Amino acid sequence: MLQSQEVRGKLLTVKDGYLECPACHxxxxxxxxxxxxxxERILLYCRDCKTEIRIDIVKGECFESRGR
Ligand SMILES: [Zn+2]
Structure with a gap:
């Protein structure tokens, strides 16, 4: 099944074990x-820019979640 690959969104920045907010950086x-x-579809909330972000994590790599 190659479908899950297509669903994956943009690769997000993970530095020193922490995910950087993709909205405000x-x-x-x-x-x-x-x-x-x-x-999959983990909901995060950034207190700096007050944005809710959904992400997928695959072996420590974070991707923007693209539901629908
Ligand atoms: Zn932010």
């Missing part, structure tokens, strides 16, 4: 990400 510690972390 000011919040460098939006979420702690373990190197082997896996998850």
């Amino acid at each position: 000011r919040n460098r510690r939006l979420k702690r990400v373990a190197p082997d972390e896996v998850g």
Whole structure:
């Protein structure tokens, strides 16, 4: 099944184990990400820019979630 690959969105910046906020880039510690972390449609809230973001995590790499 190649479908899951197409659903994946933009690759997001993870630095020193923390996800940087893709909306404002000011919040460098939006979420702690373990190197082997896996998850789908995780809802995050950035207190700096007050934006809600949904992400997918594949082995420590974060992607913008593209539901629908
Ligand atoms: Zn932000």
